[in-house]
Amino acid sequence: MAAADSISTTNLSRQAFDFKEEKETIIKCQNGDKQAFGILVKKYMQRSYYIALGFIGSHENALDLSQEAFVKAFRAIKRFDVDKRFFTWYYQILRNLCFNFLRDRAKHARPFSEFDDHEINRIREDSAASDDVEREELVSAVRQALSELKPKDQEIIVLKDFQDLSYKEIAEVLDCPIGTVMSRLYYARATLKTKLERMLYDDAI
Amino acid sequence: MMMQSEKDRFHILLMGAIDGELSENENREFEQFINNTPEYQKEFKQYKKLKEVTTHMRPKSPPVEVWDTYWMMVYNKIERGIGWLLFTIGSVILLTYGGFKLVESVVSNPDLLWIVKGGILLLMGGLSVLLVSVIRERMFTYKKDPYKEVIR
Numbered sequence: 001m002a003a004a005d006s007i008s009t010t011n012l013s014r015q016a017f018d019f020k021e022e023k024e025t026i027i028k029c030q031n032g033d034k035q036a037f038g039i040l041v042k043k044y045m046q047r048s049y050y051i052a053l054g055f056i057g058s059h060e061n062a063l064d065l066s067q068e069a070f071v072k073a074f075r076a077i078k079r080f081d082v083d084k085r086f087f088t089w090y091y092q093i094l095r096n097l098c099f100n101f102l103r104d105r106a107k108h109a110r111p112f113s114e115f116d117d118h119e120i121n122r123i124r125e126d127s128a129a130s131d132d133v134e135r136e137e138l139v140s141a142v143r144q145a146l147s148e149l150k151p152k153d154q155e156i157i158v159l160k161d162f163q164d165l166s167y168k169e170i171a172e173v174l175d176c177p178i179g180t181v182m183s184r185l186y187y188a189r190a191t192l193k194t195k196l197e198r199m200l201y202d203d204a205i
Numbered sequence: 206m207m208m209q210s211e212k213d214r215f216h217i218l219l220m221g222a223i224d225g226e227l228s229e230n231e232n233r234e235f236e237q238f239i240n241n242t243p244e245y246q247k248e249f250k251q252y253k254k255l256k257e258v259t260t261h262m263r264p265k266s267p268p269v270e271v272w273d274t275y276w277m278m279v280y281n282k283i284e285r286g287i288g289w290l291l292f293t294i295g296s297v298i299l300l301t302y303g304g305f306k307l308v309e310s311v312v313s314n315p316d317l318l319w320i321v322k323g324g325i326l327l328l329m330g331g332l333s334v335l336l337v338s339v340i341r342e343r344m345f346t347y348k349k350d351p352y353k354e355v356i357r
Contacts, residue, residue: 034283038276045275053264063271070279071286142258160224161259167226179217185224186216193255 022086029077037077041070044087047163048094054158055098057147065101069094091173099151137200145195153188160185215245222249223256304329 022043028036048069053062073080073090080089146154159170171178218235221227227235239246311317311325 034280037283038280041276041279045272049267049271049275050264059265059267063267067275067279067282071282074279074283075286138258142262146259146262157259161256162262162264164260167221167224182217182220183213185220189220189252189255190216192259193251196255 019085023082026077026080026082026086029074030080030082034074037070037074040086044090045070047087048090051091051158051163052094052098054162055095055151055154056101057143061101065097066094069097072097085172088173088175095155102151141196141199145192145199148195149188149191152184153191156181156184156188157192219245219249219252223253304332 022040025036025039029040045066048066049062052066052069053059056062056065069090072093076093080086146157149157155174156170159165159173165173167178167181170181174181215235215238218227218231218238221231222235239249308326308329311322314322
């Protein structure tokens with residue numbers, strides 16, 4: 001118990017330090033220091049890319065949109081309230097860009113084509129269904145079902161299952177209560193489940 | 206109505222259970238739900254399996270060079286944006302000045318036929334009207350655009 005307390009105290013103080021350091025970096029950015037902005041970009045680039053990839057599903061577009069979001073963030077950094085979390089603010093820019101992209105998409109690259117099939121195949125093997133055709137069917141069904149979700153439903157699944165954020169972190173990023181996160185997750189997963197069942201066969205999941 | 210809210214409660218707890226985010230009390234409440242109702246138990250198993258599928262659907266990692274050059278690409282885009290802005294402002298100033306000088310020289314040139322003068326003036330006038338019209342349309346669309354709060 002004491003060990004757990006000490007770990008959580010360490011985490012808290014590290015977070016506080018990170019926040020303080022980040023605040024100083026942002027103040028430098030607000031004074032026009034591009035190199036300071038580089039520190040923020042390097043800190044969040046991977047998370048940003050993978051979130052965009054979760055929305056968009058193709059490497060090139062995810063890279064482009066995540067970078068574009070950083071460019072927009074830099075241009076608007078003077079309006080940013082330094083007492084808030086940078087990533088929460090940046091995320092709003094990124095998600096708007098991704099939602100716009102999805103709205104205009106229709107003919108863009110095949111969604112979720114960058115997701116690793118191997119992992120999905122493994123699950124299917126564990127589930128004792130060894131038939132290759134069935135496996136491939138599940139892989140493409142999951143991809144298809146995810147891409148057919150509304151952006152808001154995709155978003156919550158991306159943040160929880162692909163990004164592995166806690167409910168608290170998601171609530172912070174989406175600026176809503178934890179209860180809303182849970183109910184949004186339920187509706188998104190319920191829709192995904194229904195779509196998958198329709199695509200595959202009854203009670204496949 | 207009562208059943209509906211019980212179901213809603215179950216669904217909220219269900220999410221917490223499959224994501225491992227329930228407190229001890231909530232966990233007890235959830236176990237009561239699934240122990241007393243076979244339908245809930247079945248639903249729990251289905252969502253657990255769904256979670257397995259989505260959690261393991263990991264994206265491929267991009268080549269390492271992507272991260273090495275990422276910031277440089279953002280930096281270039283920031284710089285290029287400023288470059289385009291300056292280029293556009295400069296072009297507008299030069300084009301306006303050039304247009305003005307052209308009209309001035311056409312009007313004051315005694316060697317040009319009046320029909321040529323008229324043609325050039327109409328051309329310049331037409332271009333100006335088109336330009337203003339496009340600008341006005343963009344501004345009008347922006348005011349009425351339901352997505353204007355969405356950053357593009």
